[in-house]
Amino acid sequence: MTDLVMELQALLGPQGVLTGDDVRSRASTYWNPEPMQAAAILRPRSVAEVSACLRSCHERGMSVVPLGGNTGLVEGTACGPDGVMLSLERMAAIDSVDELGRTMTVEAGAILQTVQERAVSHQLMFPVDLGARGSCTIGGMIATNAGGFGVMRHGMMRERVLGVEVVLADGTVVTALNGYLKNNTGYDLKQLFIGSEGTLGVVTRAVLRLEELQSAETTALVACQSFAQVTGLLKHLDRSLSGSLNAFEVMWGDFFALNTGALSKLESPFAAPYPFYALVECQANQADALRQHFEVALEQALEAGLLDDAVVAQSAAERAALWAIRETSEPEERCFTTTLGFDVSLPIRDMDAYVRQLQARLAEVSGDAVLLVFGHLADGNLHLTVGLHDRVARDRIERVVYDCLQHYRGAVSAEHGIGLEKKAYLPVSREPAELALMRQLKALLDPDNILNPGKILG
Ligand SMILES: Cc1cc2nc3c(=O)[nH]c(=O)nc-3n(C[C@H](O)[C@H](O)[C@H](O)COP(=O)(O)OP(=O)(O)OC[C@H]3O[C@@H](n4cnc5c(N)ncnc54)[C@H](O)[C@@H]3O)c2cc1C
Structure with missing residues (x-):
C-alpha cells in the first residue's frame, strides 16, 4: 500500500492523495458522521490521471471506490480500510454549452446546482432536480441513474445523458461523448455505465441534454378523500395541461400529519385532515396563461369529484412552504x-x-x-x-x-x-x-473485481 500511495503521490502531486486524518476527518456519508474509512483518497485532475490511478490499482489488485458528492443513500461509497477512494472533486469544470444543440459538456465532479445555474445563464435548463442538488455530482447521478422531481416530464439521468467518457478498471479510456439525440451507430455503450454504481467504470465526463428554459411555474396542494380520486386527478391534469405538468407528488395522510403537526414548524393550509394530499406543479413560459389554465383544470377536477380541497401558491414563498411539507425530514427525526x-x-x-x-x-x-x-x-x-x-x-x-x-x-x-x-x-x-447477464458484464469489464467490489451483485 505504501508503495502505491508513494507512486500515486508522485503522479498526482501532494494534494492529489489524502491519507490518515485527512481521510478520517470526512464523514462516511451524507447521513452518517462516522469517520470515512479508506487507505487513501485519490484526487485526480484529468482523465489521464484517472486512467493512471486505475492502471496502478489494477496492477496491484487494489479496490477502488469512485466517489462523487457522497450523498448516495444505499452505502454505494462504503470502502473499508484496505481500499482506496477515487474522488472526482477536482474534476468539476463545465467544459462547454452548445445553445443551439442544447447540450452541456461537463466533468463528472460538477455539482448539480452549478450545472442547473449555468444552464439558466444560457436561457436553458437541466431539468433533473433533487434535494441533494448542492452536493451531488453529475458523475454520481449518472452512476445511480438519479431521478427526483420532474421525472414524469423530463425523465431520469438515463434520458438526460447523451454521451459519456469513462475509464475502465484497467485504465482504458472509452470516449463516447456523443452530442446528438439520434445516434444509432451500434451499441449504445453509455447505457452500460448509467446506473452501474461505479462497478463497471469511472465516469469522467458527460454530455448532458438541456431544454429551453421554462420560466414560469404554478403550484397547488390538493387534498383528496380516496386513492381513486388521486389517480383520477393525475390523469385529468396530465390530459388537461398539455404536457406542462411537471410534478405530482403524493403524500399519505400520516406523513402529512407528522410534517404539519406539533413536531413541525410547518402548518397545513387546510382546516381538516385528509387521507391523501398531492403537490402538483406545472411549468411553462407564459405565466398568466399557465396559471389560468392550471386553475381551470383544478376547478374542473373539483366539479368532477377528483379532489376535495386545494390551495394554489400565490407567491414564491407560498410555493416554498408547500414544497417544504413534502421535503422536510425533521419531524420524523424528532419523533x-x-x-x-x-x-x-x-x-x-x-x-x-x-x-x-x-x-x-x-x-x-x-x-x-x-x-x-x-x-x-x-x-x-x-x-x-x-x-x-x-x-x-x-x-x-x-x-x-x-x-x-x-x-x-x-x-x-x-x-x-x-x-x-x-x-x-x-x-x-x-x-x-438477468442477474447472470449482469455478472457476465461485470466479469468482462472488471475481471479482477477492483471497481467498487461487493456493490450491487457482491
Ligand atoms: C437530501 C437527499 C435527497 C436525495 N433525493 C434524491 C432523489 O430525489 N432522487 C434520486 O434519485 N436520488 C436522490 N438522492 C440520492 C442520490 O443517489 C444522490 O443524491 C446522487 O445521485 C448521488 O450523487 P453523488 O455525487 O453524491 O454520488 P455518491 O454518493 O458519491 O456516489 C453514489 C454512487 O455512485 C458511484 N459514483 C460516484 N461518482 C462516480 C463516477 N464519477 N463514476 C462512477 N461511479 C461513481 C459511487 O461509487 C456510488 O456507488 C438524494 C440524496 C440526498 C442526500
Missing part, C-alpha cells in the same frame, strides 16, 4: 428512535393495496411501527419510512416490505440504486437470467 427508509416502484393501480397490506404486516412485526408514505406517484415510485420507537431488527422490517412488494412485481429500488444496502433483495426484482 422516532429509528427510521428505516425505502424507495420502491410498483404499478400505480396497486399502490393503495400495497400500502394497506404493508401496514397490516408491519403491525404484526412491531406493534409501534409507523408507516409514512409519500412519493413521485406518476413515476410509480413510493418512498416509505418505517418509524420505530424500539429497535426491531432491520432485516425483519425489510423482509416484510419486500415480501409484500414481490406480490406486485415491484422494484426494490426505484431511484437510489442497490449499493450494499439492497443487495440481498435484488432477486426480488430481477430474474436469475
Whole structure:
C-alpha cells in the first residue's frame, strides 16, 4: 500500500492523495458522521490521471471506490480500510454549452446546482432536480441513474445523458461523448455505465441534454378523500395541461400529519385532515396563461369529484412552504428512535393495496411501527419510512416490505440504486437470467473485481 500511495503521490502531486486524518476527518456519508474509512483518497485532475490511478490499482489488485458528492443513500461509497477512494472533486469544470444543440459538456465532479445555474445563464435548463442538488455530482447521478422531481416530464439521468467518457478498471479510456439525440451507430455503450454504481467504470465526463428554459411555474396542494380520486386527478391534469405538468407528488395522510403537526414548524393550509394530499406543479413560459389554465383544470377536477380541497401558491414563498411539507425530514427525526427508509416502484393501480397490506404486516412485526408514505406517484415510485420507537431488527422490517412488494412485481429500488444496502433483495426484482447477464458484464469489464467490489451483485 505504501508503495502505491508513494507512486500515486508522485503522479498526482501532494494534494492529489489524502491519507490518515485527512481521510478520517470526512464523514462516511451524507447521513452518517462516522469517520470515512479508506487507505487513501485519490484526487485526480484529468482523465489521464484517472486512467493512471486505475492502471496502478489494477496492477496491484487494489479496490477502488469512485466517489462523487457522497450523498448516495444505499452505502454505494462504503470502502473499508484496505481500499482506496477515487474522488472526482477536482474534476468539476463545465467544459462547454452548445445553445443551439442544447447540450452541456461537463466533468463528472460538477455539482448539480452549478450545472442547473449555468444552464439558466444560457436561457436553458437541466431539468433533473433533487434535494441533494448542492452536493451531488453529475458523475454520481449518472452512476445511480438519479431521478427526483420532474421525472414524469423530463425523465431520469438515463434520458438526460447523451454521451459519456469513462475509464475502465484497467485504465482504458472509452470516449463516447456523443452530442446528438439520434445516434444509432451500434451499441449504445453509455447505457452500460448509467446506473452501474461505479462497478463497471469511472465516469469522467458527460454530455448532458438541456431544454429551453421554462420560466414560469404554478403550484397547488390538493387534498383528496380516496386513492381513486388521486389517480383520477393525475390523469385529468396530465390530459388537461398539455404536457406542462411537471410534478405530482403524493403524500399519505400520516406523513402529512407528522410534517404539519406539533413536531413541525410547518402548518397545513387546510382546516381538516385528509387521507391523501398531492403537490402538483406545472411549468411553462407564459405565466398568466399557465396559471389560468392550471386553475381551470383544478376547478374542473373539483366539479368532477377528483379532489376535495386545494390551495394554489400565490407567491414564491407560498410555493416554498408547500414544497417544504413534502421535503422536510425533521419531524420524523424528532419523533422516532429509528427510521428505516425505502424507495420502491410498483404499478400505480396497486399502490393503495400495497400500502394497506404493508401496514397490516408491519403491525404484526412491531406493534409501534409507523408507516409514512409519500412519493413521485406518476413515476410509480413510493418512498416509505418505517418509524420505530424500539429497535426491531432491520432485516425483519425489510423482509416484510419486500415480501409484500414481490406480490406486485415491484422494484426494490426505484431511484437510489442497490449499493450494499439492497443487495440481498435484488432477486426480488430481477430474474436469475438477468442477474447472470449482469455478472457476465461485470466479469468482462472488471475481471479482477477492483471497481467498487461487493456493490450491487457482491
Ligand atoms: C437530501 C437527499 C435527497 C436525495 N433525493 C434524491 C432523489 O430525489 N432522487 C434520486 O434519485 N436520488 C436522490 N438522492 C440520492 C442520490 O443517489 C444522490 O443524491 C446522487 O445521485 C448521488 O450523487 P453523488 O455525487 O453524491 O454520488 P455518491 O454518493 O458519491 O456516489 C453514489 C454512487 O455512485 C458511484 N459514483 C460516484 N461518482 C462516480 C463516477 N464519477 N463514476 C462512477 N461511479 C461513481 C459511487 O461509487 C456510488 O456507488 C438524494 C440524496 C440526498 C442526500
